[in-house]
Amino acid sequence: MSIPPAKQSESEIEISQSCQLPVPEKWKGFPVYGKDWDRIKKMVDRIISPTSFWQIVWPASFGISISALLSALTILEKGHPNKTSCYWLFLLFMIIGILTLIIDKTRKAASISTKEQLKEEMEKMEEPYKTDRGYGG
16 A cells, blocks of 8 residues: 655645645744853843933033032122022022933833833743743753
C-alpha cells in the first residue's frame, strides 16, 4: 500500500487522508532568550529622561523671586526707589516659577506614562510564552 505524496499549495497543505491544514502565515520574528528579555525590561525601568529646559528654569525663577523678596524686606525705608521694583520682581519670577513648574511636571508625567505603556506592551508580548517555570518550556 503506497501513500500518495502530500500536495502543497500557497495557502493549504493536503495530506494522504485528504485533511486540509492551513499554511501558517509567514512573518518575521527575532527570538530573544528570557534572560536577555529580563535585562531589556530592567534597562527600560532605568530610563531617565534627560534634563529639560523647564527643570532648570523653575528652581532658578523661585530663587530669583525669593532673593527679590528678601531684598525688598531689607529695604525698610519708605519711598526707597528699589523697594517697589523688588516686589514686582518677586511677583514676576514667582509666576514664571509656578508656570514652568507646572510645565515640567506635565512633561515628566507624559514621559513616565510613555515608559509605563512600553512596559505594558512588553508584558503583553511575553504573555503567550510564560509558564510556571518562567519562559519557554
